[in-house]
Amino acid sequence: MSVPKGDRKEGKLQIITQLQALNVYTIQICKNEKNFPKRDRWLLTQRIVEQATMAYTDARKANAIKVVTLEDYKLRREYQIRCRCDLEALLGLIEIAYMALSLEGSRVEYWTKCVMDCEDKLATWRTSDRKRYKDVLKDDPAMTMAKS
Numbered sequence: 001m002s003v004p005k006g007d008r009k010e011g012k013l014q015i016i017t018q019l020q021a022l023n024v025y026t027i028q029i030c031k032n033e034k035n036f037p038k039r040d041r042w043l044l045t046q047r048i049v050e051q052a053t054m055a056y057t058d059a060r061k062a063n064a065i066k067v068v069t070l071e072d073y074k075l076r077r078e079y080q081i082r083c084r085c086d087l088e089a090l091l092g093l094i095e096i097a098y099m100a101l102s103l104e105g106s107r108v109e110y111w112t113k114c115v116m117d118c119e120d121k122l123a124t125w126r127t128s129d130r131k132r133y134k135d136v137l138k139d140d141p142a143m144t145m146a147k148s
Contacts, residue, residue, distance in 0.1 A: 013063060015121040019056040019083075022114050026052040026090075029111065040101050048093045055086035055118070073129070073136050080126050087119050 029035050030045035062079035065072055091112060098108045130137070 013125065015118065015125050016056075016059055016063060018114075018118050018121055019052075019059050022118055023049075023052045023056045025111070025114060029107065035103060035107065036097075036101065044093060044097050044101065048090065048097065051086050051090040051093060055083050055090065058083040058086060059122070067129075067133050067136060070136055070139050073133050076129065077126070080122060080129075084119065084122055087115055087122070091115050 027049055030041070030049050033041075036045050058079045062076045062083065065076040065079070067073045067076055094103075094108060094111055094115070097103045098105070
């Protein structure tokens with residue numbers, strides 16, 4: 001039985017599916033000749049797709065880490081940070097494509113919103129992890145010093 005739309009809650013890791021959708025959308029935009037003509041495509045599209053793919057794979061790597069120790073938490077956090085950096089790099093490349101290759105404004109606006117939604121979900125995930133793994137973090141001297 002399905003849950004009524006008004007009663008649905010957001011999945012804890014909707015970020016993974018959102019990043020996957022962003023990656024697919026990015027590939028579709030970059031391979032479309034109306035957006036990037038063949039003569040210009042080689043200039044930027046490979047880097048754009050690479051950043052979207054790296055964001056997705058870094059999030060998957062982070063999610064695959066079962067946190068038991070402080071080192072596990074730090075590695076998971078590192079992949080989350082890499083994902084954030086990948087998304088920021090993607091935003092920069094989209095901006096360059098808009099300015100240098102005359103990518104359509106409405107497309108850039110929607111694409112940018114998708115990336116920023118992913119960044120928001122990632123921030124929520126990181127905050128959730130901090131709360132979820134507080135017992136693991138109590139062994140970290142850096143966290144103890146930060147509280148005092």
